[in-house]
Amino acid sequence: MTDLATADGVRLSGLKVAHGDVVALRGVDLTVRRGELLVVVGPSGAGKSTLLRAVAGLENPCAGTVHFGDREVTRVRPGERQVAMVFQSYALFPHLDVAANIAFGLRARGVRSAEARRLAAAAATVVGCGHLLARRPAQLSGGERQRVALARALVREPKVLLLDEPMSQLDPQLRVSMRAELRALHDRVGGTTIHVTHDQAEAMALADRLAVLNDGVVVQVGTPTQVWGAPATDFVARFVGALPMNLFPADAPWRPAGVRPPTGGQWGVRAEAVGLAPAGADDDGQAEVVRVEPMGADLHVHLRVGGNPLVARAPAGTVDGLTGRVTLRVDPAAVHLFDADGRRLP
């Protein structure tokens, strides 16, 4: 399998890709370290798949460069880049059994049939589909198909592994267990991996580092903790996290004492940092409870304060019988400030 000795880092510089008049990537700079699992996350239409396809060589960039290690591959054909990809649709061939599907690339490169089948069986065992070799894709479940696609990607020992929304066709329970398996697999076989997803929970759970992509631009790169703890823009603040950050315009009627957002800017606070107390005599910080969503261990408390919506997350049982009015407790140290252009202020 892939290991650190053969893996390459990936460096994108000023990468621009356009499909006709539609600009998909508008100057992307991104470095993926050797052996790292980098997750590219962003909303639909952000250009995530285009970015992945550009790394694979399936897109023709109109500007910028792609480097694998020290080698520039911008104009190198996909088949010569030694990258492997798992597609959202898995792209398994219906007429081939699992073994032949996994061996497809080896056979195309002239590996002899017996040897290709041996390598395919080995790769299938690594991803846990060794017992399915004789089946056709139509006889497999979604999770099994994904394993086969993964085995096919790994069997050639690629320098870079690309995963395009590989979990999107799985049901939620399976998605959670598969992502743990995928992470364990990466830790075991190593290799540089770029994983694209629109699911921020999947991104947080898997990533060594996250790259947040929006509208064809990389907005922020960092570990999940860094990106969640210090979002670079108001977009990242809203996008990353189980609950979007509560954001208020600078001139909102209420803000915690000591918080001074810039004119035209915003201040924000994570739902986890909003404390709730019974409404006191003091009118300051009083919010109206709109709806309480019991999420099991937590409650999501939807509130309105000074006309703005706000969500607080509180452990179940700590706030009983929440109705009517409550007082908000927000530590000024937990407040994030963004300027008029949406950029984070230190």
Added chain:
Amino acid sequence: MSRTRDGRQLSMMLAPYLVGLVALVFVPALVTVAMSGTEWDLITAPRWVGAENFIELARSDAFRAALSNSLTFAVVAVPLRLALACGLALLLQRRTRGVGAARTAALLPTAVPEVAYGLMWLWLLNPLYGPLNQLLTVGGENGRTAWGTLPPQWLTDPQHARAGIVLMSVFTMGEMLVILLAARRALPADCYALAALEGARPWQVLRRVTLPLIAPVLALLTLRDTIGSLQVSFVPALIVTDGGPPQYATTYLSYFVYRNAFEYLRYGYAAAATVLMLLLTVAAVVAQWRLLRRMRW
């Protein structure tokens, strides 16, 4: 309760089709089978002759020639039509400059009425002034080709005449082309992206991706065209070669039946030949179905 109503609705909606099927297909088929045991000239009353028509068919040179011609035609023309349609579909599936005009050109022969198409080929195949042979004799002398050989004698040499009929039929594959174009364009783009990533060369993509993925459609078209091949040779044989050159170079089963029924007024004899044609079709379809059904997944 609602089940019986559903059933009644269903039979009411199916009725027009069933009536048509029975009146226009089943009954005539049965009448044909019955007629095949008679001698009938449409004027005097039919006379029961039992299996005599079939015995006569078995001894007839004309029928044996027609049977062999029809089988040869199917074996040669069906793969050629399919290959041309498939090749053109793969060539014309991209949307680039000129593709629209090329598609129209490829479809046009199919849209021409059959009789007009036959008359056109009568001129194209003319050995003296037909453009085909004029083209073949470019660079040659005394009406010979550049290599000194005689150009094909489309209307007088039996082999050449049969080849001419196949040639005519090859260009009317427009319907297959349309179906294959649609089938090719419906193939998942990811499979091609994957093939590119795995370093597959163009011929490998054709052999390992495109052909296997459209194989079910090709199988269906083979089946359909084999059935059709018993018919498509009829108009060319009638208009271009008149079943000749003598004796029976281009007498196909359909033409044999037509001649015996409408020119020699031997309806019982023609019906017997039709019954054999029908059995042949059934046998061909069953044989192919057994071969091709493995392609389903």
